[in-house]
Amino acid sequence: MLDHRRVARSHPSYSLALALIVGALASCSTTGASVSGPQPFAGTKDSVTIEQLLRWSLAGEAGKNKIEAALGNVLDLKPLPGRDFSGQGPATLKDGYVLSFGSIGQLTGQIDIGVASEPCLPPKFASELIGAQGAPTVDAHGEDRGKTYTTQRAGNWINFTTTPLTYRCVDSIHIYPIRASHP
Structure with a gap:
């Protein structure tokens, strides 16, 4: 397991790991019906x-x-x-x-x-x-x-x-x- 505290934030593996996590989260959030409730209103x-x-x-x-x-x-x-x-x-x-x-x-x-x-x-x-x-x-x-x-x-x-x-x-x-x- 990668210890994120020992890897510099500018290291290429850190950026790759972050991109993979964000991509996985984004793909999960766009499939299936949402049960989280009303989406935030764009206005105030x-x-x-x-x-x-x-x-x-x-x-x-x-x-x-x-x-x-x-x-x-x-x-x-x-x-x-x-x-x-x-x-x-x-x-x-x-x-x-x-x-x-x-x-x-x-x-x-x-x-x-x-x-x-x-x-x-x-x-x-x-x-x-x-x-x-x-x-x-x-x-x-x-x-x-x-x-x-x-x-x-x-x-x-x-x-x-x-x-x-x-x-x-x-x-x-x-x-x-x-x-x-x-x-």
Whole structure:
């Protein structure tokens, strides 16, 4: 075994060994599916906006990857069982909106984002941005659960919900793959 402490860093065998190790690590990292979670977001925490998150939701897998990376940056996502990730807010975005939570289901392909009520994200803005149609949501007991706006694009359902009774503010955003039937 080579004792690296006795070999000068400028010695050719040291450089060769280092190159082989780096090459082996790089080849291992490019094969198979990653289970390490969301990749780092290229921007900063202060560069993410709610409009970007909504627009990216319309861009299929590439958009979902951007959302996952951004959530990983702004919410400090932690691993959960089943290769899922979750993070709690508050996390203030560049445009002043605040995320209350975020979760990513690696196996299900679902992304859930909580939006704080202050400042209020108007559902009209979000629905016009993604082309979603709204309908009141009532649970099995007849309780008002807000309004749910839904659209489908690029292989995904995108929906967001509003606060109950007033329907005034968006309180959550959900993105998940289209399956054989609407969930």
